Amino acid sequence: MSGRHESGDRGSPYAPHTADETAAMLDAVGADDVTELFDIPESVAFDGEFGIEARSEREAERHVRGLLSRNDDLTEFLGRGHYEHYVPSLVDHLSLRSEFLTSYTQYQPEITQGFLQALFEYQSMLVELTGLDIVNASMYDHATALAEAALLAARVRSTDGDRVLVPDYLLDQRKDVLENYTDGAGLSVETFATDDGNADADALAEAIDDDAVMVYAENPTTRGTVEEGLAEIGALADDHDALFCLGSDPVALSILQEPASVGADVVVGDAAALGLPTAYGMGLGLFACREDFVRQVPGRLVGASEDAADKRTYTLTLQTREQHIRRERATSNICTNQAWVALRTAIHAAYLGPDGLVDLANDCVRLADDLAGRLDDVTGLRAPVHDRHHFREFVVHTDQPANAVVEDLEAEGFAVHAVGEHEVQVCITDANEHAADRLVAAFEEVA
Amino acid sequence: MEYDQARWTDGKTKDGESAEGQYEPLLSEKNSEEVEVDSPLPDDLTRDSLELPALEEPELARHYTRLSQMNYGVDSGPYPLGSCTMKYNPKFTEDVAALPSAAVHHDRSDRSLQGTLGLMHGLQNYLAEIGGMDAVSLQPPAGAAGEFTGILVAKAYHEANGEGDQRDEIIVPDSAHGTNFASAALAGYEVVELPSGDDGRVDLEALEAAASDRTALFMLTNPNTLGLFERDIEEIAETIHDAGGLLYYDGANLNALLGQARPGDMGFDIMHYNVHKTFATPHGGGGPGAGPVGVVSDLAEFLPAPRVREREDQRSESSERASDGTPRATDGGAYERFDPENTVGKVHGFEGNWLVLVKAYAYIARLGDEGLADAAEKAVLNANYLASQVDYEVPFEPFHHEFVASAGDQDAADVAKRMLDYGVHPPTTKWPEIVPEALMTEPTEIEGKDTLDQLAEAFDAVATEDDETLANAPNRTTARRIDQTSAARNLRLSWQSLEGDAE
Numbered sequence: 001m002s003g004r005h006e007s008g009d010r011g012s013p014y015a016p017h018t019a020d021e022t023a024a025m026l027d028a029v030g031a032d033d034v035t036e037l038f039d040i041p042e043s044v045a046f047d048g049e050f051g052i053e054a055r056s057e058r059e060a061e062r063h064v065r066g067l068l069s070r071n072d073d074l075t076e077f078l079g080r081g082h083y084e085h086y087v088p089s090l091v092d093h094l095s096l097r098s099e100f101l102t103s104y105t106q107y108q109p110e111i112t113q114g115f116l117q118a119l120f121e122y123q124s125m126l127v128e129l130t131g132l133d134i135v136n137a138s139m140y141d142h143a144t145a146l147a148e149a150a151l152l153a154a155r156v157r158s159t160d161g162d163r164v165l166v167p168d169y170l171l172d173q174r175k176d177v178l179e180n181y182t183d184g185a186g187l188s189v190e191t192f193a194t195d196d197g198n199a200d201a202d203a204l205a206e207a208i209d210d211d212a213v214m215v216y217a218e219n220p221t222t223r224g225t226v227e228e229g230l231a232e233i234g235a236l237a238d239d240h241d242a243l244f245c246l247g248s249d250p251v252a253l254s255i256l257q258e259p260a261s262v263g264a265d266v267v268v269g270d271a272a273a274l275g276l277p278t279a280y281g282m283g284l285g286l287f288a289c290r291e292d293f294v295r296q297v298p299g300r301l302v303g304a305s306e307d308a309a310d311k312r313t314y315t316l317t318l319q320t321r322e323q324h325i326r327r328e329r330a331t332s333n334i335c336t337n338q339a340w341v342a343l344r345t346a347i348h349a350a351y352l353g354p355d356g357l358v359d360l361a362n363d364c365v366r367l368a369d370d371l372a373g374r375l376d377d378v379t380g381l382r383a384p385v386h387d388r389h390h391f392r393e394f395v396v397h398t399d400q401p402a403n404a405v406v407e408d409l410e411a412e413g414f415a416v417h418a419v420g421e422h423e424v425q426v427c428i429t430d431a432n433e434h435a436a437d438r439l440v441a442a443f444e445e446v447a
Numbered sequence: 448m449e450y451d452q453a454r455w456t457d458g459k460t461k462d463g464e465s466a467e468g469q470y471e472p473l474l475s476e477k478n479s480e481e482v483e484v485d486s487p488l489p490d491d492l493t494r495d496s497l498e499l500p501a502l503e504e505p506e507l508a509r510h511y512t513r514l515s516q517m518n519y520g521v522d523s524g525p526y527p528l529g530s531c532t533m534k535y536n537p538k539f540t541e542d543v544a545a546l547p548s549a550a551v552h553h554d555r556s557d558r559s560l561q562g563t564l565g566l567m568h569g570l571q572n573y574l575a576e577i578g579g580m581d582a583v584s585l586q587p588p589a590g591a592a593g594e595f596t597g598i599l600v601a602k603a604y605h606e607a608n609g610e611g612d613q614r615d616e617i618i619v620p621d622s623a624h625g626t627n628f629a630s631a632a633l634a635g636y637e638v639v640e641l642p643s644g645d646d647g648r649v650d651l652e653a654l655e656a657a658a659s660d661r662t663a664l665f666m667l668t669n670p671n672t673l674g675l676f677e678r679d680i681e682e683i684a685e686t687i688h689d690a691g692g693l694l695y696y697d698g699a700n701l702n703a704l705l706g707q708a709r710p711g712d713m714g715f716d717i718m719h720y721n722v723h724k725t726f727a728t729p730h731g732g733g734g735p736g737a738g739p740v741g742v743v744s745d746l747a748e749f750l751p752a753p754r755v756r757e758r759e760d761q762r763s764e765s766s767e768r769a770s771d772g773t774p775r776a777t778d779g780g781a782y783e784r785f786d787p788e789n790t791v792g793k794v795h796g797f798e799g800n801w802l803v804l805v806k807a808y809a810y811i812a813r814l815g816d817e818g819l820a821d822a823a824e825k826a827v828l829n830a831n832y833l834a835s836q837v838d839y840e841v842p843f844e845p846f847h848h849e850f851v852a853s854a855g856d857q858d859a860a861d862v863a864k865r866m867l868d869y870g871v872h873p874p875t876t877k878w879p880e881i882v883p884e885a886l887m888t889e890p891t892e893i894e895g896k897d898t899l900d901q902l903a904e905a906f907d908a909v910a911t912e913d914d915e916t917l918a919n920a921p922n923r924t925t926a927r928r929i930d931q932t933s934a935a936r937n938l939r940l941s942w943q944s945l946e947g948d949a950e
Contacts, residue, residue: 012892103732
């Protein structure tokens, strides 16, 4: 092999022009040289160098592989909003089909029925899981979806309230995004207390008034506990005409109380718990809501329609809400979203089916329960800290400083979170359960 | 020209009723099951049942393979969708993004993430060089998120100067991407729309009239959405800076400038990069993308947290590098995350679309200086060549990487539908509105002369066709013309909503 594909020094390897073609095209446009086509004043033209060396594909691949190989090979027992479940091989093979991967937003539905149908199916599966009527396709991640929910609440609420109430277990980064997104709309984010890991309905009852536009809770919570008072929270929100927004994910929703049944008006979360491996927090913002809000929903919606031959088809719909039409009056500024991740999530969900999803979710309960029990038996540890039911993850009290435990575990090849001076958090799923025995042994060494 | 897109009619539904003429059935129509939820949790904390599709792997493989065949991507054929920069996506970038070493959790220690942090640091540097910026944050997960982030940075800057309340306006040209308006409104700003001049560019007098001590930011795309370079960019920057405002570069059209000019050199203070466009990472049917933000040094302290830097104790030893140029990791590692001093905080729950960033890094590492500059040159050559070959009028020129033709008496949306029959994805239509019946066309650098000739043929064939032919198009795609009005009027957004539908 030789020539353009092997050397990087002949310009873009993805511009297929031969010298003759370039000459013919320049001739057709009446230019001697391509630089004549640039209408850039001399004073701002760039005549320096970036200093980025061109590489062959082989060299570029090796370079990036070499960079990434500097990541330590740790077995992660990490969660707190970013979860790993085994992703079936089928998901990669089908989602990487280039007709899917190399397309863009379905502005021409007649030629993009495949992706539209896949997104319609994604929406439909999440409708089943949330019990709400409307699911969009898609937001960026859990945090931004939560922020969009608060903005939706401010739009649909009939009164002029400006308070968004969140439990004190809300992850700092989610709260930070929520505040950044809602500041422009004049909303204020306030926390209410928790009780042994779960939202405290009494504290919420104290905090809530008619100025609240939204009340938020999670199930499971950031501390891994299963919420027990959701219906009560939903009723409190309803009493004050505030929206009730619930954070969750499709695996948990497979067995936990249907959000619609506890009064949730909006469900947000990270749907990439199905479909993506850990990817440094890259996700898929889930956004579901009641039908009443359909014209206020942010993001893309795929609807069924008919074509000229009266056959069922799919198309993006209600686009008049979107930024490219409504501009500053749009329901959201989102344009490029996470559609391909939604495709992966849909394939993963369909692969598991209802039995597989329920089994996977039940494993998340059993594995956490079992591992917490085993760690509780280790001298110097107490687990779970909260006397609650758990899903995937739980908090462990450590007699040693948590940071030291985490560092020592890392030296043994494991990653867990430090969440307090004497608290670590451990997350277990089908993706790391094979290493549970070794983790317990490592804890015995370091605790 | 012959073209027929795939469609699938397996003629079966779960009831065994004929579904002749129906396309690939929904998963739910193939097989659904309702299972009882039996769980270790108490009954009052769980749902009773769950009903979802239940199919075996081979059936799913066929379903999604068929759906893929009913979808059109860059690898299927030309995709000159203006402003979207639909470039060929090299395949090796998928391989590196799929490496187990890329599948990491965000909450690991810096020490154990030297590969990820090293790549991020490298990409920050690449992007800073390419944009002529001093500091870059990789956090925003898309271009519009980048705009929003840039606006937050500008807001924080003005607040730090005691002008936060006073500067409550953002100026946006009428030809700007809709996201500019939406992002400005999201951040709580008044949008001041700036009408374009007769030549399709910023009207300096209008800008001077609009700029004031209320101006927080002027958001500009250059080349603009007509493909025109804002030649007066230095005067524009001066006008805005004199008024105390900041200048924002919308990176959607950066592909046309690679190695030719840099926003930082033109006087822009803040910019976002649509790395999925400019650096050929797949757009994935609508995303994920990534929208890193670059700023000049005065604004670096406000960028989202965290960013990645070389550790101070490492910088003195930076001469000690591995043969591939990357610093050697020592015990604590060479890179660390840090929070900029007056950070605006976070715009994403974690740190953006990491896998997209890996692909963008790999693409830049492949092309290098010469490849990037060549991409811009060929993109501009292609747009100029294609424009010279189509019969439709192109009212504004000279243009860079994209041109906006006018369909004249024809309906641009119909023109687009008819182009589908010729096996090409049509241009962006009816936008920017400054050109009547706009056909906004961006061939990018990846098309060779033969393909551009094919595209021109499709344009020209459609240009001579009558309205009825156009109104009845398309005929050779998976679906015939789709009724958008009925989709919006009779909303059916899930298969649950189809129940009871007469088929």
